[in-house]
Amino acid sequence: MAHEHEPGEEHEAGPRHELSHWAKRAYAMRDILVEKGVVTENDIRQQAEFTESKTPANGARLVALSWTDPEFKARFMADPKKVCAEMGIDASTLNEFVILENTDKVRHMVVCTLCSCYPRPILGRPPDWYKSFNYRKRAVNDPRGVMREFGLDLPDDVEVRVHDSTADMRYLVIPARPAGTENLSVEELEKLVTRDSMIGVMDALPSVPE
Amino acid sequence: MKRTHDMGGDTDAGAIDRTEHAMDDWEVLADALNQVLGVKGIKCTDETRRAREDMDSEAYLSLSYYERWIASLETILVEKGLVTREEVDRKVAELENRWGEP
Known part of the structure; x- marks a missing residue:
């Protein structure tokens, strides 16, 4: 795995380095879509895991x-x-x-x-x-x-x-x-x-x- | 006129950098979010491609790969009324506040 934790976790602890404008907007859109019930944190995590399994x-x-x-x-x-x-x-x-x-x-x-x-x-x-x-x-x-x-x-x-x-x-x-x-x-x-x-x-x- | 993304055959290209970079968490998120919204039928590849290809030339050439993905995803979600630019601005401010200094 290239990343150290799941894409659902980072915002709890805060990023380890300064994020770009668009990286911040990625987290923001994720949170908004989850709040609105369009997707769940689980959906996103499972999708990332599914992608990682393709090699x-x-x-x-x-x-x-x-x-x-x-x-x-x-x-x-x-x-x-x-x-x-x-x-x-x-x-x-x-x-x-x-x-x-x-x-x-x-x-x-x-x-x-x-x-x-x-x-x-x-x-x-x-x-x-x-x-x-x-x-x-x-x-x-x-x-x-x-x-x-x-x-x-x-x-x-x-x-x-x-x-x-x-x-x-x-x-x-x-x-x-x-x-x-x-x-x-x-x-x-x-x-x-x-x-x-x-x-x-x-x-x-x-x-x-x- | 040929658009920026249509770069096949452009003659101003140099050597290919074959260095692989480990994906940042936000890039994994950008990838997964794009895929999952496709799987759920909320948007399709052609829509995000169109948004990406509509980006102005300077942005297209200066943003990183997954920055282009996020920018185009935001365009599509705004068009569909699922988010507004202002909501995203507010949420970014909220996250910055929560994160504090990196």
Whole structure:
């Protein structure tokens, strides 16, 4: 957990540092909405906990199973939300959910140029860099340069397709399965599937990290 | 004319800062409040997006990510008559009074 206490608690003890104008208004709106019975403290706490429970481990599992089971991959790509539901991953808040598979010749990279749309039920909250103005600006006209910054130097003959997310359309990349991983279990393979590889700016890890 | 939020392809961009910051409590609250009001059907993503995209350019570029969320949420809640600016001002003063000096 990145924060030290629940979002319902801070105003009792007082913040530990000076809050910005808008941070104060967040607490103020929370209190007003609770007083008016629009939401409860519990609703907010449960929502925060629900969000914290969504991590890239969900996506890693879906990718590792897609690598090892062609029938699963076919079903996942054809109807991702249905397969998520079968796996106990609630993706119902996504409108359209599209799975993109990297190959030797074609790579996919996901951005939201207009803001920060992201497959939150599968990967959790987007990382700061995904929401940054520089990523939003550059992903669509300099994807190879962006990937180079992340440590990936693509050969010229590999095609790069950039997908601009919207409120109604979210994407997940299935990175290529690293060579030499034929003998790894699904659980070991999951450890190779990083968040950034599912956004498409990186490859999966070549081996299980120590 | 292209609006500020529509920045895909702008050529004035530099290196991407990949530092992750630990979320402050108010950011966790901003995130949860936005989500929970959506789940309850009080507002939808398109409404808060519209409010965010309507922000003036200077504010859009200078506020942090979750500050933009809170500013746009307030706009939508005011439009819907669920809060007024004055109520929020009063509540901020009340909280400042309760908190004292940080």
